[in-house]
Every structure is written in structure tokens, then in C-alpha cells.
Amino acid sequence: xxxxxxxxxxxxxxxxxxxxxxxxxxxxxxxxxxxxxxxxxxxxxxxxxxxxxxxxxxxxxxxxxxxxxxxxxxxxxxxxxxxxxxxxxxxxxxxxxxxxxxxxxxxxxxxxxxxxxxxxxxxxxxxxxxxxxx
Amino acid sequence: xxxxxxxxxxxxxxxxxxxxxxxxxxxxxxxxxxxxxxxxxxxxxxxxxxxxxxxxxxxxxxxxxxxxxxxxxxxxxxxxxxxxxxxxxxxxxxxxxxxxxxxxxxxxxxxxxxxxxxxxxxxxxxxxxxxxxxxxxxxxxxxxxxxxxxxxxxxxxxxxxxxxxxxxxxxxxxxxxxxxxxxxxxxxxxxxxxxxxxxxxxxxxxxxxxxxxxxxxxxxxxxxxxxxxxxxxxxxxxxxxxxxxxxxxxxxxxxxxxxxxxxxxxxxxxxxxxxxxxxxxxxxxxxxxxxxxxxxxxxxxxxxxxxxxxxxxxxxxxxxxxxxxxxxxxxxxxxxxxxxxxxxxxxxxxxxxxxxxxxxxxxxxxxxxxxxxxxxxxxxxxxxxxxxxxxxxxxxxxxxxxxxxxxxxxxxxxxxxxxxxxxxxxxxxxxxxxxxxxxxxxxxxxxxxxxxxxxxxxxxxxxxxxxxxxxxxxxxxxxxxxxxxxxxxxxxxxxxxxxxxxxxxxxxxxxxxxxxxxxxxxxxxxxxxxxxxxx
Numbered sequence: 001x002x003x004x005x006x007x008x009x010x011x012x013x014x015x016x017x018x019x020x021x022x023x024x025x026x027x028x029x030x031x032x033x034x035x036x037x038x039x040x041x042x043x044x045x046x047x048x049x050x051x052x053x054x055x056x057x058x059x060x061x062x063x064x065x066x067x068x069x070x071x072x073x074x075x076x077x078x079x080x081x082x083x084x085x086x087x088x089x090x091x092x093x094x095x096x097x098x099x100x101x102x103x104x105x106x107x108x109x110x111x112x113x114x115x116x117x118x119x120x121x122x123x124x125x126x127x128x129x130x131x132x133x134x
Numbered sequence: 135x136x137x138x139x140x141x142x143x144x145x146x147x148x149x150x151x152x153x154x155x156x157x158x159x160x161x162x163x164x165x166x167x168x169x170x171x172x173x174x175x176x177x178x179x180x181x182x183x184x185x186x187x188x189x190x191x192x193x194x195x196x197x198x199x200x201x202x203x204x205x206x207x208x209x210x211x212x213x214x215x216x217x218x219x220x221x222x223x224x225x226x227x228x229x230x231x232x233x234x235x236x237x238x239x240x241x242x243x244x245x246x247x248x249x250x251x252x253x254x255x256x257x258x259x260x261x262x263x264x265x266x267x268x269x270x271x272x273x274x275x276x277x278x279x280x281x282x283x284x285x286x287x288x289x290x291x292x293x294x295x296x297x298x299x300x301x302x303x304x305x306x307x308x309x310x311x312x313x314x315x316x317x318x319x320x321x322x323x324x325x326x327x328x329x330x331x332x333x334x335x336x337x338x339x340x341x342x343x344x345x346x347x348x349x350x351x352x353x354x355x356x357x358x359x360x361x362x363x364x365x366x367x368x369x370x371x372x373x374x375x376x377x378x379x380x381x382x383x384x385x386x387x388x389x390x391x392x393x394x395x396x397x398x399x400x401x402x403x404x405x406x407x408x409x410x411x412x413x414x415x416x417x418x419x420x421x422x423x424x425x426x427x428x429x430x431x432x433x434x435x436x437x438x439x440x441x442x443x444x445x446x447x448x449x450x451x452x453x454x455x456x457x458x459x460x461x462x463x464x465x466x467x468x469x470x471x472x473x474x475x476x477x478x479x480x481x482x483x484x485x486x487x488x489x490x491x492x493x494x495x496x497x498x499x500x501x502x503x504x505x506x507x508x509x510x511x512x513x514x515x516x517x518x519x520x521x522x523x524x525x526x527x528x529x530x531x532x533x534x535x536x537x538x539x540x541x542x543x544x545x546x547x548x549x550x551x552x553x554x555x556x557x558x559x560x561x562x563x564x565x566x567x568x569x570x571x572x573x574x575x576x577x578x579x580x581x582x583x584x585x586x587x588x589x590x591x592x593x594x595x596x597x598x599x600x601x602x603x604x605x606x607x608x609x610x611x612x613x614x615x616x617x618x619x620x621x622x623x624x625x626x627x628x629x630x631x632x633x634x635x636x637x638x639x640x641x642x643x644x645x646x647x648x649x650x651x652x653x654x655x656x657x658x659x660x661x662x663x664x665x666x667x668x669x
Contacts, residue, residue, distance in 0.1 A: 017229040017245055019318025022358050022445075025558050025669035026565050042667045043318055044233075046241070068229050069484070069594070073244025099484045100588035116449040117482050118578045120569045 008132050009059040013041040013050040015078065018068035023095055023117075027063060030121035036128070047077040054082075054090060060132050061091040063124075064111075071098055071106065079109050091131055095119065149403035149573070150361035150560075152526065158518035166521060171416070175470075175511045177431070179419035181412050181524070182512040183470040184437045189508035193221075195473035196498045197274060197439070201226030201251035202485050203598045204605075205261035208251040212266060214488065218495055222473060223304075224274040225262070226250035227284070232319040234280045234653030237602040246599040249485065250276075254606045255646045259287040260294070269297045273304035274349070274439065274473075279321035281308040282330050283649050286640045289342065305346035305395055305439070308334060311372040314548045314663070316557065317354040321653060324545045326660035330635060331376065332383040335390040337636035346395040348376060349439060355553075356399035357445045359561020362410045363527060365399060367534035368544075368553045370417055374535075375544040377426055387426050391433035400466040401443040402458065408514055409523035411469030414438070417528055440466035441475040447482040451577035452589055455479035460497050467501055468514060474498055484591035551668040558669055606648065613646040621645045622655050629659040 012028040014021055021043060028040045039057050041050060054062050064075060075094060082090060094106065095115040103114045113127060146154045155162075166172070173179060176186030185191065198215055200223075201208045212223055228250040230242035236254050237246045246252045253259055263273075268291070277284045285306045292302050310327040313320045320327075331348065338347045352360075352369035360368065373394065380390045398414065400407050418436035422428040442462035447455045456479050463476050476494040478486030486494070502508055514520040541547040548554070567573045574580045625638040642652050 017233050017235075017241060017319070018249070019313070019316075020357075021318060022558075022561050026359075026562055028669055029558075029562055030565075040667065040669060042665065067249075068245055069248035070229075070244035072596075077244075097481075097483065099591045101591075118448045118450050118575070120579075121565060122569055 008036045008061065008128060009039070009057065010036050010061045010063060010128065011039050011041065011050070011054045011057055011059045012063045012065065013045055013053070014043045014066070015045050015047060015050055015064055015074045016066055016068050016070045017044055018066065018070075019043055020067040021065070023067075024063075024065035027065070027095070027121060027124060031125060031128070034125045047074055047081055050078055051081040051085060051087070055085060055087065059090065061093065061128055064092065064094040066094065066096040066098075069097065071096065072102055075106050075111055076109050079111070091128075093124075093127070148362070148406040149401060150363060150406060151563075152363070152406065152523070158522055160518060162518050162522040163525070166525070172515060172521075178423070178434055180415040180435050182515055184415065184435050184472065188470060188511045189467075189502075190511070193502050193508060194467065194471050195222040195272070196220050196495060196502075197222040197224045197473045197475055198491055198495055199224040199226050199276065199441070199475045200491070201228070202249070202592070203247040203251065203594055204602050205251055205253065205258040207247070207598070209262055209264050209266075211488075212262075215491070215495065216266070216271070218492060219499060220495060222272045222274065223266070224475065225276065227275070227277055228252045229319065231284070231649060232277065232279070234321045234649060234657075236648045236650030237599065237606055239650055244599075246602050248594055252598070252602045253284065253287070254602070254648045254650070255609050256287045256290050256643045257605070257609050257646060259284075259291050263291055267297075268292045268295060269301040274307075275304065276307045278307050278310055278313050278317070278319060279327065280649055280653055281306045282334055282636060282639050283643065283652050285334070286636065286643045289640060290644050299342045300344065302342065303344040305349050306334070307351060307397070308348040309351045309372065311375060311544060311548060312351045312354055312369070314665070315355055315368060315553045316358040316360075318665070320663045322656060322660040323663045324548070326656070327663075328376075328379045328545075329383075332379050332385070333634045333636050335380050335385060335393070336383065336634055338393060339385070339389050345393065347390065347393045349395050349397045350376065351397040353397050353399045353441055355557065356401060356443065358557050359445075359564065360557045361560045362401065362403070362406050363530040364534070364553075364556055364560060366410055366414055366417070366527060367531040369396065369398070370414065370421065370531065371535060371538045371544045371547075373418065374421060374425070377422075378543070381426070387422075387428050388430040388433050391422060391426075391428055392430065396436055396438035398438050398440050398471075399443050400440050400462040400469070402446045402462065404461060404465050405514075405520055405523060407462070407465035408469045409520055409527050411438070411440075411466070411471070412512070412520070412524045413527035413531065415470070416524070417531055437472045439473045439475070440469070440471040442466070442477045444477055444481060447477060447479070448575060448578050449482045450582060450586065452479050452482065454577050455482065456493060456497070459494060460501075463497055463501055464505075464507065467507055468512075470512060480589060480591055483589070485594070487590060487592045549666065551666045554666075555668045609646055610648075617645045618642075618647050618651070622647055622651060625652065626655045626659060629656055
């Protein structure tokens with residue numbers, strides 16, 4: 001079924017226990033300023049909480065922001081739960097303190113893109129607009 | 135003579151958006167009274183430094199923040215750093231420890247030992263400081279919500295090794311207000327959190343006199359995106375809140391104020407940072423004397439640790455970060471810091487490798503021994519520009535103080551989301567300025583390179599979590615369960631009443647109760663904090 005939508009809906013999520021939310025909040029606001037509908041989860045979310053929020057909010061994309069180094073556990077867990085719920089068409093991207101080697105392995109499990117410090121909000125907006133163009 | 139030369143930019147501002155004039159002259163500081171407003175180092179209002187001889191007497195403590203994996207891993211890194219000439223220790227705990235969850239808690243999955251060392255019980259603490267003489271080395275611990283517990287473990291380890299508690303020295307961060315504002319690793323709501331903090335003030339005044347009971351931190355506030363003035367204002371406003379709390383708890387200000395310490399960020403704008411650090415000392419001296427009527431000059435003297443700005447480092451062309459850190463470290467030293475952490479170039483990608491952390495430490499050693507900067511005190515005093523900027527910082531800080539007082543003090547301001555909102559505004563407008571190219575970041579929005587070779591980063595073994603959980607299980611099996619239950623029950627009674635919690639927490643850690651178990655008792659009594667989300 002194809003859903004007709006005017007605006008892109010994005011869930012910006014802070015998984016894990018780290019409290020560094022500067023990036024997540026900046027991205028949330030920049031996407032909103034770019035005309036997208038943005039839901040920000042707040043801090044300290046489990047993968048389960050994130051996937052439920054994504055389902056309830058019926059989003060096109062999930063942005064995961066993490067700076068604690070737990071991405072290799074948490075990101076795959078989110079992907080697993082999305083699969084279980086049959087939400088394969090939701091685009092997942094991420095950002096944070098994530099080394100190059102890990103980026104490669106995270107891409108393999110279906111994370112579309114990882115942005116590291118220095119990435120511009122413009123880059124992220126363009127990425128979402130391009131990837132979600134139907 | 136021609137004075138209207140066209141300039142490179144329409145307006146010049148500091149990295150925090152403070153306007154900067156082409157030239158500063160005596161007219162910019164004409165109202166300044168040298169003795170009243172500046173004075174001498176080690177004397178009120180302490181602008182020129184906390185101590186009379188500063189680095190001519192003793193260099194700052196070179197204190198690299200370190201922690202990863204298990205206690206064994208970090209103990210090794212500590213020993214390496216001490217061998218390389220570091221003069222104090224600084225412990226980074228992993229996030230489950232910061233949040234008061236044990237390594238076997240479901241919420242700890244994937245996080246154990248990843249961005250700090252995992253400490254569940256006193257047994258881990260014993261390993262962490264194995265073969266390190268606690269009466270000779272001072273230790274700083276970045277721990278907030280569960281600070282009392284980790285501090286109690288440190289005391290208990292010292293006791294076990296036969297070191298008197300009046301011989302140990304160091305700092306616990308113990309600054310919950312900035313957690314609500316910026317770093318966001320909290321457990322309990324403000325009321326009970328502040329009670330624990332004042333319990334620590336009281337306990338240390340009587341039992342651990344050489345300990346800095348709190349490190350009131352601007353670092354994380356700045357990293358979250360605050361301007362220099364916001365960092366200064368919110369940090370000192372938090373300081374005011376703690377002093378008020380201490381007085382309200384019945385303590386004489388001159389009993390606990392001398393052990394308060396501070397922690398600032400050193401960012402990219404060289405002169406702004408120097409001015410900020412000088413202003414911090416003067417504002418605090420005036421606050422303590424005028425607002426709180428402190429009598430002891432030591433209560434008015436602001437001492438601080440500095441860390442270079444993690445948020446200024448770039449993932450692109452990471453080697454450039456070495457240069458950024460050197461400039462920031464220089465500002466911290468000229469600003470008169472008591473101790474310093476220099477960031478490693480690769481911290482924007484992962485925890486630092488030994489190589490990267492050595493370069494960062496060497497940066498401090500080059501400044502200390504080669505640059506000549508340590509030979510005279512506060513060398514920028516009297517600079518028209520630096521003095522004018524110092525004055526401006528102070529004025530702007532007082533404006534924030536007024537606003538915060540109007541809101542009913544810092545705790546009320548935090549609950550209303552005021553500092554959080556101010557910070558995210560600054561962070562967003564800075565980001566936009568970078569993206570418009572108004573702020574240049576070398577290697578990112580100018581002189582970027584298409585292809586970059588990744589640098590080597592530290593890998594933390596995934597076995598760490600398994601090993602740590604196994605050790606925890608072992609300790610739980612070996613300890614005397616009845617004793618644990620009884621010390622935890624007594625702690626709960628104390629928390630429900632008004633006793634100082636420190637002795638109860640000490641008894642609990644001595645019985646190898648876990649950090650998570652102790653926090654759970656307190657969660658039951660105190661409840662948990664919920665954040666007002668603003669963005």
C-alpha cells in the first residue's frame with residue numbers, strides 16, 4: 001500500500017543511557033525548520049520504546065543519536081525489532097561518536113547512513129529528502 | 135591618516151558572539167580600579183590567580199580523564215599515565231555506573247565498560263587502585279548522582295589499605311544541577327539529590343578534610359552548546375544554589391565553602407576563555423563576600439579544573455585536533471587553572487588510544503616546560519582588551535543571575551527549563567552560523583578533503599561485559615547476604631529520616647553491596663527525576 005503524504009515524519013531518538021542530546025536536539029529542530037514533522041523521544045530510551053514510538057507515530061524515518069559507544073548493541077537491536085514488527089520500509093539513520101569500522105558493519109545490517117561530528121544539518125535534510133522521495 | 139580601511143568581515147565576534155572591536159585603548163577600562171577590581175594573585179578578588187606564586191610554586195596538576203573496560207584495564211592505563219609524568223588521576227566511569235545501574239541490569243546491556251570503567255562493588259574499586267598509593271596521588275572522580283557511593287568505596291579502599299582518611303585527597307564531581315541542565319545522567323529529583331550533597335559537605339568537613347566535595351561544572355554546560363557567558367553564569371548560579379543549600383542545612387559557610395571547586399571548559403576563542411576564567415574568580419569572590427558574608431578569604435577563592443573543548447574537535451582531519459587542543463590548553467594555563475585535561479585528537483571518534491593520549495599529555499608538558507608561560511603570573515592582566523572582556527563577562531553574568539533570582543533560584547529555573555532553553559538556542563544558532571560559513575572550521579567547512587584515511591581507534595573488547603557480569607555474580611555469591619540486607623535496611627531507614635547518609639552508605643559498600651542495590655534503596659525512598667524536554 002502506498003501512503004500519500006505531503007510531509008516527511010521523522011522520529012529522533014536517544015537510545016541507551018547517554019545524556020548527550022545536543023546533536024539530537026539540533027537535528028530535530030533543523031528537520032522541523034525544513035518542513036518535516038519531527039517527534040523527539042527524549043533521553044534514555046530502550047530499543048523497544050523507540051520502535052513502539054515509531055510505530056505509533058507512523059514515521060518514515062528514525063534517527064538514532066548515540067555517543068556512549070553502545071551502538072553496536074543498540075542499533076542492531078532496533079533493526080531486529082523493526083523487522084519483527086514488519087516495519088521494513090522505515091528508513092533508519094544514525095549519528096554520534098562512531099568509528100569508521102563500526103559504520104561499515106552498521107550499514108550492512110541496514111542502517112542507511114551514519115553521520116559523524118561535523119556533518120551539517122543541511123546534509124542530513126538533503127539525505128532524507130532524497131532517500132524518501134517516492 | 136586613513137582609518138577607514140575595509141575590513142575582512144562586516145563584524146567581528148568571539149566564538150560566543152561577543153562583539154570584538156578593532157582596537158582597545160585605556161578608555162575601555164577607564165573605570166577600573168586596580169586594587170579593588172584586580173589586585174594581587176592569592177588575594178581578593180583573586181582575578182590574577184588563586185595562589186600567590188601560581189606556577190612558580192607548583193605547576194598545575196596534569197590530570198587525564200581515563201577509564202574503559204574493567205577495573206583491570208583502567209588500572210593499567212592509570213599506571214601508564216603516571217609513568218609518563220601525569221601527576222593526578224581522573225576516573226571516567228561507564229554510563230551504567232553513572233546512572234546507578236549494575237552491570238547485570240537489562241538497561242546496562244551494550245554499555246558496560248564502553249565509555250568509562252565499570253564499577254559495581256568495592257571489589258572493583260580495589261582493583262582499580264591496585265598498587266597506587268592513595269596517600270600520594272590525588273584522584274578526581276567524575277560521578278554525580280551516585281557520587282556518595284563511589285566516594286564511599288574510595289574511602290573504604292583507603293581504609294583497607296591502611297591509609298587514614300585525612301591523608302586522602304581528590305575531588306568528586308557531585309554536581310547534580312548541571313546534570314539536569316546538560317550532561318543528563320541523573321537519578322533522583324533535586325530535593326533529595328541536594329540533601330545527599332550537603333550530607334557529603336558535612337561528612338567531609340569532619341572526616342575527609344582534604345577532599346574537594348564538589349566540582350561545580352561548566353564543562354558539560356558548554357559542551358551542550360552554551361556560550362562562554364552562559365557557561366560562566368549557569369555554573370556560578372549552580373554554585374550559589376549549593377552554598378544556599380549548605381547554609382540551609384545548618385552549616386557555617388566558612389566550614390564548607392573552602393572545599394568547593396569548579397570545572398570549566400576551554401574552548402577555541404583564546405582571549406574569551408582567558409577572560410572567562412579571570413572573571414569567574416572575581417565574580418565568585420564577590421558573591422561569597424557580598425552575598426554570603428563569608429569571612430575566610432579561602433571561601434572566596436575559586437579553584438578550578440579545566441578540560442579542553444571536546445565539542446570543538448572534528449572527525450574530519452582529526453590530526454588538526456592536536457593544534458586545537460594546544461591553543462585551548464594554553465588559554466587554560468594563562469587563565470590560571472589548577473589542573474588540566476587535554477583531549478586526545480581521536481576522542482571525537484572513540485575513547486583515546488595510548489598514542490593519542492600521550493600526545494595530549496605531552497602538549498601540557500611542552501607548555502609547562504618549554505613555552506615560558508609559567509614563569510610569570512597572569513601575563514594578560516592590564517591588556518586593554520582582556521581586561522575589558524573580563525569586565526564584560528562579569529556584567530553579562532550578573533544579568534543572568536538577576537534573571538535566575540527572578541525565577542526563584544537555579545533549581546526553579548531548571549524545573550522551568552530556562553537554562554536548557556538558553557543553551558539549545560545558542561547551540562542551534564552556532565550550528566547555523568557554521569553552516570552559513572560565518573564560522574570557519576578548518577577541514578570541515580573550509581579546506582575539506584574528499585578522501586580521508588581513517589585513523590586507528592581504540593577497540594573495547596566485547597568480552598568486557600561478560601567478564602564484569604561474571605565478577606559481579608561471584609561477589610554476590612561470596613558476600614554475607616544477611617549483612618547486606620541489614621545494611622541496606624538501615625540505609626533505607628536513614629533515607630526516610632534525616633540522618634547524614636554517608637556513614638550508612640559506607641557501611642553498605644564495606645559489606646560489598648552494589649552501587650545498583652544502594653541506588654535502588656534510595657530510588658524507593660526518593661523517587662526518580664523526570665526531565666522537562668525543551669528543544
